[in-house]
Amino acid sequence: MSALLSTRALSRSFGGLRAVHEVDLDLGPGEVRALIGPNGAGKTTFVSMLIGRVAPSSGRVLFDGQDITRRPAHARVRLGLAYTFQITSVFARLPVAENVALAARRRLGRDRAAVAAEVARTLGRVGLTGREKIAAADLSYGHQRLLELAMGLAQAPRLLILDEPTQGLSEPEIETFKALVRTLAGETAILLIEHNMGVVMELADRITVLDAGVVLAEGAPAAIRADARVQAAYLGTAADA
Numbered sequence: 001m002s003a004l005l006s007t008r009a010l011s012r013s014f015g016g017l018r019a020v021h022e023v024d025l026d027l028g029p030g031e032v033r034a035l036i037g038p039n040g041a042g043k044t045t046f047v048s049m050l051i052g053r054v055a056p057s058s059g060r061v062l063f064d065g066q067d068i069t070r071r072p073a074h075a076r077v078r079l080g081l082a083y084t085f086q087i088t089s090v091f092a093r094l095p096v097a098e099n100v101a102l103a104a105r106r107r108l109g110r111d112r113a114a115v116a117a118e119v120a121r122t123l124g125r126v127g128l129t130g131r132e133k134i135a136a137a138d139l140s141y142g143h144q145r146l147l148e149l150a151m152g153l154a155q156a157p158r159l160l161i162l163d164e165p166t167q168g169l170s171e172p173e174i175e176t177f178k179a180l181v182r183t184l185a186g187e188t189a190i191l192l193i194e195h196n197m198g199v200v201m202e203l204a205d206r207i208t209v210l211d212a213g214v215v216l217a218e219g220a221p222a223a224i225r226a227d228a229r230v231q232a233a234y235l236g237t238a239a240d241a
C-alpha cells in the first residue's frame with residue numbers, strides 16, 4: 001500500500017535544540033495513527049511542519065506522492081490535509097449550522113442544497129443534531145470541540161489531524177468521539193495527538209512514539225504497550241493518570 005503521507009528525515013531545530021530530528025513516518029490512506037510522547041517530545045512541532053505552520057530545518061513532507069515541504073498552508077488544505085485548529089476555528093457568534101456551512105462551502109461552493117445536506121450529515125455524525133440554531137459560543141466546551149470536528153469533516157479531508165480532541169470532553173462525549181472515529185475508519189486517514197491512553201489504545205491502528213524529537217517506537221497498540229522503552233519514557237507515568 002502506498003502511503004498517503006510520508007516524512008523523510010524531517011527535522012526542526014530551535015537554536016541548539018533538536019525539537020524534531022530525522023523523523024521518517026508513513027501513513028496509509030484510511031489509517032488511524034496515534035502520535036504520542038511526553039511533554040516536549042516534539043509532537044506539535046512535527047504536526048506544524050505537516051500543515052505548513054513551521055518550516056522544517058531539513059527533510060521532506062510528501063502528501064499523495066507530491067513534495068509539499070514548501071507549499072503554503074492553504075495549498076495543503078486544498079490537497080485534503082485538515083487540521084482541526086488551523087482551519088476550523090469556531091465563529092462564536094454564528095449559529096452552529098452556519099459554522100459548518102462555512103467549512104462546507106470551501107469545498108462545495110454555492111450549491112445551497114449540497115451545503116445544507118452536508119451540514120445536516122456532519123452535525124448528525126458528531127451528535128449535534130437539534131443544536132443547529134444555537135450560537136456556537138452558547139454550546140458547552142465539549143460540544144464546541146465536536147463542532148470543530150464537524151467543521152473539519154465538512155471539508156471531506158483525506159487526512160484529518162486531531163490535536164488533543166478529547167481534552168475537556170466528558171465521558172459520554174468521549175464515547176461519541178470514539179464511535180465517530182470508528183465510522184471514519186477507511187474513509188479518512190487520521191493522525192491523532194492524544195494524551196488519553198485509553199482512547200489511543202482503542203482507536204489507533206498504529207502508534208508512533210516520539211521522545212526528545214526522535215521516533216522511539218512504532219507499532220500496533222499491543223506492541224507499544226509492551227515496549228519497555230516506551231513504558232520507561234512515557235506510559236509508566238502517563239498511562240496511570
Ligand SMILES: Nc1ncnc2c1ncn2[C@@H]1O[C@H](COP(=O)(O)OP(=O)(O)OP(=O)(O)O)[C@@H](O)[C@H]1O
Nearest residue numbers: 014017018019037038039040041042043044045046
Ligand atoms: N517556537 C519555538 N521556539 C523555541 N523552542 C520551541 C519552539 N516550539 C517548540 N519548542 C521546543 O521544542 C521542543 C518540542 O516542543 P513541542 O511543543 O513540539 O512538543 P510536544 O510534544 O508537542 O509537547 P506537548 O505535549 O507539551 O504539547 C520543546 O523543548 C519546546 O520547548
